[in-house]
Each structure stands twice: as structure tokens, then as C-alpha cells.
Amino acid sequence: MRTPTALIVLLIIMASTPVAAAELTPYIKDQRLGVLIKTIGLPDTFPKDLVSGLTNKLLIRVSLVSRSKVVDQTAVEISIKFDLWDETFAVTSTVNGVVIETRTCKNLAEVQSLLSELRLPGLFARAAVPGADRVVIRAEILLNPIERERLAAIRRWVVENSTYTPSDTDGAHSSALFNRIFEQYSQGKTFVAAWKESVSSEPFKIGDIVGE
């Protein structure tokens, strides 16, 4: 019996590409705890999406965790919109629905620089952090999130109007975007997104954080 040589060759190709992980570092300013998130591994298509003329949103759900319990949470949204005529980027940041900053970036590099070291100030009151415990800050970052209810409506539409079934002849070529999003939907996520990333800080005591 001969084993096909191609099989041996192909069995060697089982490596996955390593991806640089994001980093989250807490800091204190004006008695409030903020975070600095570095190296967010946004998708390769993101620069193109930024100049699409459509609004791109990053939803960052930040949790303060002590003794495995979430003691406080904050939602940050960064909205980026490219002006087709001025060719500038309007960046709006909100925390729990309140606009905290608006700025205009002159070019794509400026936006990328902003996102490469994302500073989210004043997320939690210092007093709310248990002083004696080691705590962790976790952040879940979603690009262009979609609400579950809206996705349910799309799903109903697909079932009623499309002959597509995942196992049809072309199943292997159906859109990866669609599969990724509906996989999260089937897992019961409140929000789904074609891209998301989670990052945590190292455990720390609030007293060890140096103020700015």
C-alpha cells in the first residue's frame, strides 16, 4: 500500500498564524480609573472600511472584576465617520451614552494612531474599587455591533425569502461574515459583530496604580 506523497506534504501544513494580543493598562486621573488599550488587532479590511463614507463604530464594554465578580461596568463607543468631501474623519467618543469627546482627524494615519493607543479616561470612580482586593479590568471590543433583535429580523427574512441552506452545494463558499455573525447569534449573544476581541489587565491593587 502506498501513501500518497501529497497527503504527507499537506499534513505538514497545520500551523496557524500568530496574532499580536492587545494590552490593557489601568491608570488614574482625577480620582477616576481609566484604561489604555494598545495593539488592538483590527481586521485588515478596517482601513478600507474607514473611508467607506459609512459610520464605523467600536463598542468597548469594560468590566471591573473583583474576586471573580463584576463590580462595575461601562460602555464606551467610538464612532468614526469619513467625510467624502472634506476627506477628514469625525471621531466621537461616548461613555454610557454621554458624549465625552469629539475630534476631527485629518487623515487615516491619525485615526490609526488614535486607535493604536486608545485612551479611555474616567471609566470608574476610584472609590468604587475595593482597596484591599486585587482587581482585573476586562474589555470586550466589538466592531460595528448589531443588536440581537435586528439580527433576528434578518434571520427571519433569510429563512422566509432565501433558498440558501448552509449545506447547499455552495455552502463552503458562503460569506464568512454571515457565518461568523450567525454563529454568535446562535450562541445567544446580546450583540454580535463580524470582528471582536477581548483583553484583560494584569491583576492589580488600586493603591499600586500611579496617578497621572
Next chain:
Amino acid sequence: MKPSKYLDRIATLCGWVLALAWVPLSGLADSRENSGLIVEDTHCRGNAVTSCEFILGYMHLTPGDRLNEDEIENAKLRLSSLPNFVSVDIHLEKGSEKGKAIVIVEVVEADSVHNELIAGTSARLSSYSQTIEGRMAARDVFGTRDTLNLDFEGIAPLGGLTRRGVYTRLQFVDPNVLDSLLESSKYFLIAGVTYQNTLINYPSSSFDKTDQLDIDGSVGRRLFDYSYVTVGYIYRPISQSVSTFTRYSQITNAYDVSTDADPNNNKGLYVGYGWDSEDDAYFPTHGSRLSSSVGLLNSSAGVTWASLRFRKTWSSSPDSAWTVQVGGTPGTQYRASLDESQDLSVVYGHGIAASDSFGGIRHGRWYVEPGASYYGKSAYGRPQIEWGLKAGIRLDTKALGMVDLYVIGSVSGQLGGK
């Protein structure tokens, strides 16, 4: 466990439940407000086969409308749900004046011809053989979103007990056969011609020899989200089958079924039921698939078949999945599976990243599949079991389509001792 530990764990659990249920975000994540722009025009790009009219039919925006980013996102999802496209992207371009935008829908079309190639080397029950299988499926051949499918399988003996054969099937599927009549997209039609000629020798002088031509047609209806039922009719102008089964050291069962003897007996109805909730036909990470059928043919030998195949898949990590399979690999609502499978098996699959190797790999998976199959009774009346191990690699390649290369080996054993 002490009560305090219980309380601690319950408190932890409650914390996480609260965290997951925490939604102070209404109107935050998904409020793609109208941008104040007006849609001046809508264009398509990247579509060579698909008409722009078809594409724009999935986007409910027309020139003169206020630009609604929610609707653009919805259109992107609707279009992405179709098998016609590998990717869909929508962006804006400047219109004739400030405040007016042109909406561009840019698609990458999926191949209208889908190829599948399987090559496997088998060492099963003292029989060595090489299997080559191919499938070519052309989509939308007659403009009705139909699929024309040609399957071919050849088994060449390499040594030991003879295992050889050819199998080929030409099949047409119309996924919306009664669309216009019933204003419903729930019905589908399958019609096909199959020819099979095989000889398999088993240990203990048993064998199975088949020479068969099937002509079949069926109508199916999709039920709920993932299920379907089919009713079909089959006619066999050629149907010769000879099998022997050795039992207690004697050949006790040998029969010959032939339409030559009574050509009216090899035709009849069959019914099927199944479902498919898998996320991907070739690289499932979750969901299940069932295919079952019962043949009600009026044959001189009482040949009525019943088939039940099921598998369920769980994802154990972003890159790996486990599948439990019973009865062999189940087919989809439109097609039988070409996999060489075992009666009962567990599959572990691990993802392979996309790369430029071999002309471009979109994605892939290597897998190992230990399993067992029943193949008769021993001379002492005990069940004969084939213990097998299959290992292979499946790649979705740009150059050749789906490629599956595997080896499978097995040894015989029996339940209840020697």
C-alpha cells in the same frame, strides 16, 4: 462542598449572569442614524455573472431616498446570506454635489462551478484499495437557481480481498420548483440517474456484488428552519445484486435479484426526512445533520431499504471541533455524502489557516476519526466488528475546489470473545 463555597460560587455565577444581562446600551450600539445624505444613485461592482438588478433588489434604497445606514447594513447581511457571493461590501462615493452620495455594492462572486475531489487509501479487512471521487456542481445552469451535479467514484483494488467498483450520478436540483405556482419557496425538486457496479469481498468468503441503474425523481418541502421531507419515485431498469453471507461455516444465504426475471418489480416510492442545522457543510463547528429514507419498492426479493444517518458537532475551541456520527456521514437535503465513513465514529477536527500554498487555501481542517462498523456474524454467531481509524485533511482550495485526502485502516474483531 461546604455551604460557604456554594454561596461563593452562586455569587460568582450571579455576577456573571448580571454581567451578561447588562444592557445599558439601548440606542448606543446600533443607532446608525441617517447621515443627512441623499442617495443619488446605486451601482454594482465585481459582478460578472450576477445581474446588478438582482443585487440591488436586496437593498431597499433607491435614488432620491435619504441614506439610511441601517438599511445598508441590512442589505449587506441579506446579500451575504446568499451562496452567490464570497464577500459583500457596500461603500459610498461622492455624488454630483455635496450631500449626494452614490451607493456602491461591491461583491466577490462565488464560483458558479464547484468542484470536489476526494482521494483515499484504504486497508480495510484484509482488502487494500484506492478510492478516487469527484464531484462537479454547476449552479444556475438554467437560470432558476438550480444545481446540476455530477458525482463519480472509482475504487481500484491494490491487493488482498477484492474491493472494486464504480459509482456515478447525474443529478438536477431546482430549489424553488413551485415558486411561481404557489408563491412559496419551500418546495424543491430532485431528479437523477445513478449507475453502480461494485464487488466487495469480505473475510470468510462473504461477498456483495451489485450492478444497478436507478432513475429517480422526488419533490421535497422545507419545514421550519432546518428540516425537510421528500417523496420520490425510483425505477431500476438494471438491478442485479448477488450477496452471500457465511454463517456457522456454511453459505446459508445467497440470493440474486434481477429485473431480468421480473422487470415490474424494481420500481416504487421512497420517502425521506432530515434536517440540517450545521453552520458549514464541510467544516462544521456546531449544529447537527440527519438524513433518513425508506424505500418502498415492490421487488421480488422484498428489497426495501431503510437508512438513518446522523451527526452532531460541537466546537471545543475556535480552531477545533468534535463530531459524533452514527450510521455514516449524512447527506444534505440535496445530495448524498461522498465520504468513506464508518457506522459509528467520533471525529476530531482542527482548523488550518488560510494560506497561499497550493494555489491558495481558503481554509481547511485536519481530522482523525476512530470508529467501528458491523459487517455480519462470525461462524459462531457472534457480531463481527470492523474497528477502524481514518485520518485526513480537507482543504477548500482556490485551484481545485474542495480537496479531501485521507487514509483509513481497520482490523476485524468480534463482540463476545473469539
